[in-house]
Amino acid sequence: MNNKTIKWIALGVFLLLIFGGLIYQTMSGSAENVVEEPPGRPAQQSMAVNMFVTDYSELENFIDVSGTTLPDESVVLSAEISGLLTSIYVREGSRVEKGQLIAKVNDAELQAELARANTNLRLSETNLERQKRLLAREGISQQEFDNAEAQYQVNLSEVNLIKARIEKTEVRAPFSGITGLRKVSPGQYVTPGMEIISLIKPDPIKIDFPVPQIFANQIKEGTKFRFQTSGSAEFHEGTIYATESVIQANSRALMVRGRFNNEDMLITPGSFINAKVLMEQSDSAILIPTVAVVPILNGQQVYLFKNGKVKPQEVETGTRMANKIQITGGISAGDTVITSGLLQIRPEMEVRAAEISSTSN
Known part of the structure; x- marks a missing residue:
């Protein structure tokens, strides 16, 4: 190899090194720019939750009991002589x-x-x-x-x-x-x-049934109840007019007696009945979905939606039903209660409505 060839090879290597350095600097500068000037991130969206708007509702709280029908009067006629x-x-x-x-x-x-x-x-x-x-x-x-x-x-x-x-x-x-x-x-x-021969007076008819001790103080003269005989789907309405004077020791229940107008002879004395006794009635009760109530250390609370944020509120509860519960203190009609995402939300957290329901729907 002559000297001229060697010179050309050396020149090519030199130029290659120069161009490689320029490319490296260009790439490095771009990376630094990315770090120093990150692109703007999109704003974080608030969490979507379901909500329930409270209002006054009618409430009828019943307890289920079983009993027996009796004639108003009953006697077996016998000889005296x-x-x-x-x-x-x-x-x-x-x-x-x-x-x-x-x-x-x-x-x-x-x-x-x-x-x-x-x-x-x-x-x-x-x-x-x-x-x-x-x-x-x-x-x-x-x-x-x-x-x-x-x-x-x-x-x-x-x-x-x-x-x-x-x-x-x-x-x-x-x-x-x-x-x-x-x-x-x-x-x-x-x-x-x-x-x-026996003789009965079937109208009105008496209905005897036991009420658990925990409800005994709520039983008053005039308390209404609904009942149906075994094998019948039809309900009838009776009225309590008397109670036993003591709680039964063996069952811890109060024996109650009601009366039903049986002039049409719809009920046969001696029939087994299932009854629903009205314990509480109100047309201004506040009822919310049961899932909205969260147990806490000293009671229970709900999460309210106010001004776009989560506000915890302690509440007092009353009658519990299948999927609703009565609120007796802590919130008022018109308040909006959060009913979903209760494990994810936190106080003062911004949320938005995914679905809104109320007492009327």
């Missing part, structure tokens, strides 16, 4: 009126005794009138007149006693109602207390 049952004057399942004759025990012997007693009474009455006239003329002593008067009173008492025994041979309805099934037949010998 021994004897042969001569007649039963009513059919089973028929309607009877108060005082109506239901059955009769043979009173033939008593009627004979009554006839004899009446005869003796008439004789003693006649003798008393005679003795009174004689006493007026001083024909007898006062003692003789007193004896005649005493005999009259004895005979009168005997007549009244036999009449009372005859009345006991008649079995009458103590109230208007419907008869049940007969327990005896005519011709059967009955004794005092032997059951003859």
Whole structure:
């Protein structure tokens, strides 16, 4: 290789180094510019959450209980005196009126005794009138007149006693109602207390059910309840009119009695019922979604939306339902409660509405 060739090679290497240095400086300067002057970042957007606008609502809080229906009056009619049952004057399942004759025990012997007693009474009455006239003329002593008067009173008492025994041979309805099934037949010998036929008064109907002890103080005369009989979807409305005086020791429940107008005979006494007892009623209750309430150390709180930011607010709660809860203190109608993103939001954090709901929708 001659000297001329070597010179050209050296010149080419020199030029290559120069151009490489220029390219490196250009690239390095661009990188420095990127670091020193970063492009502007887009503004961070606020978090989107669901919201609920509070308002006054109607609230009816019920408790579920089970109970039994009872007739307003119920009795098993029985004989008061021994004897042969001569007649039963009513059919089973028929309607009877108060005082109506239901059955009769043979009173033939008593009627004979009554006839004899009446005869003796008439004789003693006649003798008393005679003795009174004689006493007026001083024909007898006062003692003789007193004896005649005493005999009259004895005979009168005997007549009244036999009449009372005859009345006991008649079995009458103590109230208007419907008869049940007969327990005896005519011709059967009955004794005092032997059951003859049952009688009930099915209108109005009574309804007995236990209320748990924690609700006992809320039960008042006039408290309303709804009930349905087993196997029926129809609800009826009754009214509580009486309660037991003590809590039952075995169940820790208060026995309650209500009444239902059963003039259409819709309810059969003795039926099992399910009832809903009205514990609380209000037309100005504040109800919010249950998910909006967050437990805290000393109570519960919600997050309000005010001026575009999150504001925590402690609240007092009342009745809890399936998906809503009553707020009794802490917020007012018209406040906006946040119902989603509760784990991500923080006090004073800016948020925006993704969806807004209210009591009316």
